[in-house]
Amino acid sequence: IAGITQAPTSQILAAGRRMTLRCTQDMRHNAMYWYRQDLGLGLRLIHYSNTAGTTGKGEVPDGYSVSRANTDDFPLTLASAVPSQTSVYFCASSRLAGGGYNEQFFGPGTRLTVL
Amino acid sequence: GQNIDQPTEMTATEGAIVQINCTYQTSGFNGLFWYQQHAGEAPTFLSYNVLDGLEEKGRFSSFLSRSKGYSYLLLKELQMKDSASYLCAVSDNTDKLIFGTGTRLQVFP
Secondary structure (H helix, E strand, C coil): CCCEEEECCEEEECCCCCEEEEEEECCCCCEEEEEEEECCCEEEEEEEECCCCCCEECCCCCCEEECCCCCCECCEEECCCCHHHCEEEEEEEECCCCCCCCCCEECCCEEEEEC | CCEEECCCEEEEECCCCEEEEEEEECCCCCCEEEEEECCCCCCEEEEEECCCEEEEECCEEEEEECCCCEEEEEECCCCHHHCEEEEEEEECCCCCEEECCCEEEEEEC
16 A cells, blocks of 8 residues: 555445545655545535544535544435435645645545435 | 535646635644545545645645635646546544545546
C-alpha cells in the first residue's frame, strides 16, 4: 500500500441497508477525515479523528458513524442508508491534527448510490 | 457563519494565464490551501499560504491577503492537462478545512 486507499470503489445499495466504507493509510498520519462531495456543494466534512481512539463530528454527521481503533484504519458506517446519502465519499489523512500547515492527503474516493 | 466563495466555472486558452479568486469568512484562520481535482479523481495539494504575499511554485502561484479575506491561484502557460476543478480551502480555528465549492477550469486549444 502506498498512501491512502478506499474500498469499495463504487457501490449501489438498497435503501435501509447497512454499509461500511473502508479507509486505510500507511503514512502513520495521526489525523483522518471523511468527506462527502456533492455537485454544487463541494467537500463537506462528515467525521474526523485527531488520533487513534478519538473521533469527532464534522459539518454533516447525521446518519454516519466512525471508529478509530488504530492509526491506519478509519471506517465509515451508514447504519441505514437513505437516497440522500448518494454521493462520492473521500477519506483523507494528515500528519498532525492542527497547528498550522496541515496538508491533507486524499484517497481515491468511493462512489455510493442509494436506491 | 463560515463562507468561502469562488467562481463556479472559468475558461481559458492553452498558453494563457488565468487567475482563480477565492474570498473567505471563517471562524479563525490557520492557513489557506489550494487543491486540484481532475474529474473522477481525488483532490491533490497545490499550495499553502498562511502569511500575506505570493508563493510561487513553477507555473502555479498563490496569493493571500488576510486583511481582505482574499486569495487567488494564478496558473501560467496553461496546458490542456490543467483542465480540472480548483478547490480553495481554509483551515479555521478548529484546524478543520472548510472547502469552497470549487472552480471548474476548462482549457481550450
